[in-house]
Amino acid sequence: MKHEIKLYGEIINLVWAEEGFRYIDVEYIDNELSKLSVSPRDEIIFNIHSLGGDTVEAFAIYNKIRRFGKENKVKITTRIDGYCASSGVI
Numbered sequence: 001m002k003h004e005i006k007l008y009g010e011i012i013n014l015v016w017a018e019e020g021f022r023y024i025d026v027e028y029i030d031n032e033l034s035k036l037s038v039s040p041r042d043e044i045i046f047n048i049h050s051l052g053g054d055t056v057e058a059f060a061i062y063n064k065i066r067r068f069g070k071e072n073k074v075k076i077t078t079r080i081d082g083y084c085a086s087s088g089v090i
Contacts (some may be wrong), residue, residue: 004045005032011053011061011087024050026060033068040073047079052086062090 009022036044046065052058069076 001039001042002045003036003038003042004047005029006047006049006081007088008047008049008081011050011058013054013057023053024061025057026064029061029064033064038072038074041075042072043075043077044069045077045079047081048084048088049080049082050085050088051083052088055087055090058087058090 007024009024011025012023013025033044038044044065065076068074
C-alpha cells in the first residue's frame with residue numbers, strides 16, 4: 001500500500017512560526033506518521049515543495065523519517081512537487 005505525506009512550506013522550529021504561516025517541523029512529521037497504519041513493504045511517499053529553512057530541524061525530520069522506515073520496514077520515497085532548495089534537500 002502507498003501512503004503520501006505533503007511537506008509543503010518552510011522548515012522551521014515551531015518557536016519561530018508566525019500565525020497563518022505554512023511550516024514543517026519534526027512535530028508535524030510525528031503527527032503525520034502517527035496517522036498511518038503501515039505494514040512491512042508499504043511505501044510512504046513524501047511530496048516536497050519547500051524553499052528550505054532551519055538545518056537543525058531538517059536533520060531532525062530526516063532522522064525521524066529514516067528511523068520510522070527502518071522500524072516499520074517500509075519504503076521511503078521522496079518526490080519534488082515544486083521547489084526543493086536549501087534544507088529541503090536534506
